[in-house]
Amino acid sequence: MARLLTGRVLSSSPDKTIVISVVKRKTHPIYKKQYAVKAKFMAHDEKNEASVGDLVVIRESRPLSARKRFVLYKIIEKARVAFRETDATADMPQEPKVPSQKPKAASGKLSASSSQLSAKVTEGSVT
Numbered sequence: 865m866a867r868l869l870t871g872r873v874l875s876s877s878p879d880k881t882i883v884i885s886v887v888k889r890k891t892h893p894i895y896k897k898q899y900a901v902k903a904k905f906m907a908h909d910e911k912n913e914a915s916v917g918d919l920v921v922i923r924e925s926r927p928l929s930a931r932k933r934f935v936l937y938k939i940i941e942k943a944r945v946a947f948r949e950t951d952a953t954a955d956m957p958q959e960p961k962v963p964s965q966k967p968k969a970a971s972g973k974l975s976a977s978s979s980q981l982s983a984k985v986t987e988g989s990v991t
Contacts, residue, residue, distance in 0.1 A: 908932055918943050
């Protein structure tokens with residue numbers, strides 16, 4: 865009998881392929897503490913029905929490619945669509961932009977004029 869695994873769809877971007885994360889809870893044999901073990905499987909989705917976040921059941925099959933050994937069996941629960949506001953600043957008043965006052969950097973003209981000034985000062989002291 866083929867194995868059935870239940871997990872969440874992590875990715876559905878490849879064509880006719882979904883990536884599923886299966887979480888198993890295990891108990892440590894000595895410490896008796898439970899921990900989670902995660903595994904990722906690739907499964908064949910012929911009709912591209914599953915989307916990211918769906919809870920699905922996959923069934924073991926013959927090797928379909930180098931990494932695909934499962935087929936989508938059924939979708940248990942579709943992912944909820946989260947509401948996303950596309951224009952979040954529509955009702956907020958716009959603040960006037962104030963130009964930032966940055967310190968002026970030394971440019972070539974400024975250094976040339978300072979050299980001219982120093983030349984004039986030396987000329988004036990000579991006379």
